[in-house]
Amino acid sequence: MGDIHDEIAAKLDAQPLNVRKLALRALELAHDNSETAVFEGLKNWVREIVKAGSQS
Amino acid sequence: MILKQITVENFRQFRGRQSLVFAAGEPGKGKNVTVILGENGRGKTGLFRALMFCLYGDCSLAQDEDTRREDLRLVNTPTLVEASEAGNPVYATVQVEFTHHGVHYDVERRVKGVLHNGDHLEQVDKAELRYQDKNGNTKLVDSPSEIERTLNGILDRRVREYFLFDGEKIEHLTRSSAAQRIEVARGIRCLLDIDDLEKALAALKRLRGFLGEELSKVSTGEYAQVVTRLNELQRELDARTARLEEIDKELLLAGGEKKKLDDALAANEGIATQVAERKRLEDAREEWKTQANELLVQMRDRVGPSAVLLASNLVERVYGTVEDKRQSGEIPTALRKDLIERILSDEKCICGRPVTPGVPGAFEAILEWKNKAVDEHIENAAMDLWRLLSGLLGRFDDIRVFLETTIQRYGNLRNSMETATKSIESINEQIGGSERGDLLDLEKTRQLTESRMIERKAERLKIEDEIADREVERSQRSNRREQLERVEGQKSELAERVELALRTHEALDNVKSEFTSEVKTRLSDNASEIFSRLLDDEGRSMLRRIVVENDYSLQVLDPWDKPFLANISAGQRQVASISFILALARAAAGGQVLEMPLFMDTPFGKLSWQHRENLISQIPGAAAQWILLATDTELGRREASLLSRGGAWGKFAVLESQPDGSTTMREYKVSEALALLKNTEEDA
Numbered sequence: 001m002g003d004i005h006d007e008i009a010a011k012l013d014a015q016p017l018n019v020r021k022l023a024l025r026a027l028e029l030a031h032d033n034s035e036t037a038v039f040e041g042l043k044n045w046v047r048e049i050v051k052a053g054s055q056s
Numbered sequence: 057m058i059l060k061q062i063t064v065e066n067f068r069q070f071r072g073r074q075s076l077v078f079a080a081g082e083p084g085k086g087k088n089v090t091v092i093l094g095e096n097g098r099g100k101t102g103l104f105r106a107l108m109f110c111l112y113g114d115c116s117l118a119q120d121e122d123t124r125r126e127d128l129r130l131v132n133t134p135t136l137v138e139a140s141e142a143g144n145p146v147y148a149t150v151q152v153e154f155t156h157h158g159v160h161y162d163v164e165r166r167v168k169g170v171l172h173n174g175d176h177l178e179q180v181d182k183a184e185l186r187y188q189d190k191n192g193n194t195k196l197v198d199s200p201s202e203i204e205r206t207l208n209g210i211l212d213r214r215v216r217e218y219f220l221f222d223g224e225k226i227e228h229l230t231r232s233s234a235a236q237r238i239e240v241a242r243g244i245r246c247l248l249d250i251d252d253l254e255k256a257l258a259a260l261k262r263l264r265g266f267l268g269e270e271l272s273k274v275s276t277g278e279y280a281q282v283v284t285r286l287n288e289l290q291r292e293l294d295a296r297t298a299r300l301e302e303i304d305k306e307l308l309l310a311g312g313e314k315k316k317l318d319d320a321l322a323a324n325e326g327i328a329t330q331v332a333e334r335k336r337l338e339d340a341r342e343e344w345k346t347q348a349n350e351l352l353v354q355m356r357d358r359v360g361p362s363a364v365l366l367a368s369n370l371v372e373r374v375y376g377t378v379e380d381k382r383q384s385g386e387i388p389t390a391l392r393k394d395l396i397e398r399i400l401s402d403e404k405c406i407c408g409r410p411v412t413p414g415v416p417g418a419f420e421a422i423l424e425w426k427n428k429a430v431d432e433h434i435e436n437a438a439m440d441l442w443r444l445l446s447g448l449l450g451r452f453d454d455i456r457v458f459l460e461t462t463i464q465r466y467g468n469l470r471n472s473m474e475t476a477t478k479s480i481e482s483i484n485e486q487i488g489g490s491e492r493g494d495l496l497d498l499e500k501t502r503q504l505t506e507s508r509m510i511e512r513k514a515e516r517l518k519i520e521d522e523i524a525d526r527e528v529e530r531s532q533r534s535n536r537r538e539q540l541e542r543v544e545g546q547k548s549e550l551a552e553r554v555e556l557a558l559r560t561h562e563a564l565d566n567v568k569s570e571f572t573s574e575v576k577t578r579l580s581d582n583a584s585e586i587f588s589r590l591l592d593d594e595g596r597s598m599l600r601r602i603v604v605e606n607d608y609s610l611q612v613l614d615p616w617d618k619p620f621l622a623n624i625s626a627g628q629r630q631v632a633s634i635s636f637i638l639a640l641a642r643a644a645a646g647g648q649v650l651e652m653p654l655f656m657d658t659p660f661g662k663l664s665w666q667h668r669e670n671l672i673s674q675i676p677g678a679a680a681q682w683i684l685l686a687t688d689t690e691l692g693r694r695e696a697s698l699l700s701r702g703g704a705w706g707k708f709a710v711l712e713s714q715p716d717g718s719t720t721m722r723e724y725k726v727s728e729a730l731a732l733l734k735n736t737e738e739d740a
Contacts, residue, residue: 007646008253011567015559022560023567026256038259039266042557046263050552 063151066132068102071718079706087706094711099719100685110150131169140171162186223659241608264557317502334483341476348469375445579604582639592666627662653681660690676704
């Protein structure tokens with residue numbers, strides 16, 4: 001089943017780095033968490049990504 | 057999931073405690089085929105029932121739908137009768153051991169049975185799951201909901217019938233109702249991990265909404281208004297998109313309901329012909345409607361070019377004038393100038409007359425012609441116009457012919473649709489005029505269902521328009537927001553987060569559409585390829601391809617790509633279903649062999665010899681494990697020889713009848729099978 005995740009990840013290759021980071025994080029969290037847990041996890045993650053982007 | 061062993065105790069026909077070990081070698085290399093042979097009534101289905109009970113807690117099977125639960129007995133009756141004389145209960149137990157991704161699982165369920173005042177009463181009283189965690193520690197789970205969650209994570213109950221099934225009934229995959237298809241589609245999405253993608257998308261949508269609201273709260277002025285409206289628009293779009301999905305499901309269910317009602321009505325001889333004719337007319341009308349809509353789209357695409365027809369008279373007049381001037385040599389000037397210069401220098405006209413100063417008439421006339429100056433730009437424009445009009449005039453006829461024939465075809469389709477509608481109404485009246493109350497009730501329900509479908513379709517169109525309007529407004533507001541952000545000089549960090557959540561959701565949504573469409577194509581291609589290998593020669597000549605529809609139901613196409621499912625035999629349906637299951641397993645395993653058994657009760661009953669031969673030679677390499685519960689009439693010496701030659705047959709057991717009516721599972725060596733088996737009909 002991991003192969004299918006890899007396939008989805010490959011389809012995100014053309015996306016900007018931050019979009020790819022957030023999408024892959026969402027997929028990773030979704031594998032064994034509830035939707036609410038994924039949402040809560042992403043709230044922090046999106047902040048981190050934007051912060052890192054503005055600092056670089 | 058690879059099944060290792062099943063143990064039954066006082067379950068159905070199986071008295072006392074008995075175990076059966078399954079062949080579990082690697083597909084294509086080891087021995088992964090188990091054959092369990094039993095005459096009808098010896099407990100083949102009992103064993104299948106034991107597996108479903110143990111893994112999923114199912115006390116009844118799909119085939120028991122006409123039997124009341126209290127009439128279904130899982131506890132062995134003779135044992136219960138004996139025990140009840142001493143006032144004791146009897147426990148029927150099933151234990152299944154299997155491995156999944158290297159972890160060993162052991163599931164056990166138990167039913168307690170008592171005889172009370174002559175009534176056979178049963179109650180499930182124990183369910184346990186044991187497995188070894190990553191550190192090698194044995195975990196015990198005894199909560200039924202937790203057991204269900206764990207086992208669903210291994211083989212989702214919604215797709216269990218794809219792997220553990222009654223061979224003769226598996227053809228239902230090609231006949232299942234709309235409601236079942238929705239449920240199965242969910243299961244398949246889970247098997248293919250598309251549900252993870254959907255969960256990620258739902259969380260991103262929530263994140264996008266949450267951050268949008270946050271941004272709206274901290275913004276001021278026009279920016280706040282734009283952001284607030286963008287949030288509203290997103291909510292409205294989400295609500296409408298969700299409603300469209302609901303409508304599609306409702307339409308699918310209503311379509312299934314209507315089909316059932318038609319089948320019930322068609323079962324009545326007096327109106328069967330009318331019902332069939334109405335169905336034919338409705339299908340034709342739907343097809344004509346699709347064609348008419350396609351013509352409308354084509355006409356809309358040609359509206360731009362066709363508009364020029366409105367000015368055709370003017371265009372023809374202008375073209376004529378320019379063409380006259382060109383023919384008379386007035387334009388282009390450069391040509392005219394060259395000619396005059398040549399005449400004047402040669403002092404001779406092209407007709408031979410002398411043109412020299414002093415010769416009256418000709419010389420003055422040529423000079424006057426030369427002096428008739430035409431502005432070069434105007435002349436170039438006139439020549440461009442001439443070229444343009446010349447091309448345009450050539451297309452007038454094409455456009456005219458296209459419009460005339462398309463309008464004619466559209467009109468014919470509309471007429472056919474109207475005629476069909478009148479005929480349908482007339483049939484409705486005939487059926488509605490029946491004196492039989494039961495038929496009237498069916499017909500009334502059918503009409504209500506159809507009205508509901510028409511309402512839903514109209515609602516769908518309205519919502520699609522609303523979505524299109526809102527998308528236009530969203531794009532305008534987004535542009536305005538970006539303008540305002542540029543004026544501000546920088547985007548706030550929160551606005552960056554909103555933007556990122558929005559873009560990520562969009563990107564992943566596109567990935568989902570692309571991925572699901574690719575999965576369906578892949579499933580169709582794989583299923584078709586397997587289908588052609590499993591079909592017999594007759595089937596291969598009649599059937600070309602399996603297509604997996606949007607709702608994951610199956611269609612079979614003939615060599616001319618026309619739907620042919622309704623005309624194929626039960627055996628071919630069974631082969632189509634098995635092809636789909638193997639394709640699904642391959643897709644779920646990313647092109648490898650999925651770690652799932654094919655547990656088939658009555659695998660060959662409806663199949664021709666060539667179908668059996670193909671299945672026996674193909675399945676052991678295509679499935680991780682194959683367990684066959686067969687009668688000696690469907691699995692004889694011929695089938696056994698073939699299976700044996702393939703080298704994957706590892707275990708053989710026979711369900712043997714005992715004098716007290718119970719069944720014993722007795723294991724034999726595979727090499728002993730040929731001596732025990734009969735010749736099948738084809739051999740005899």
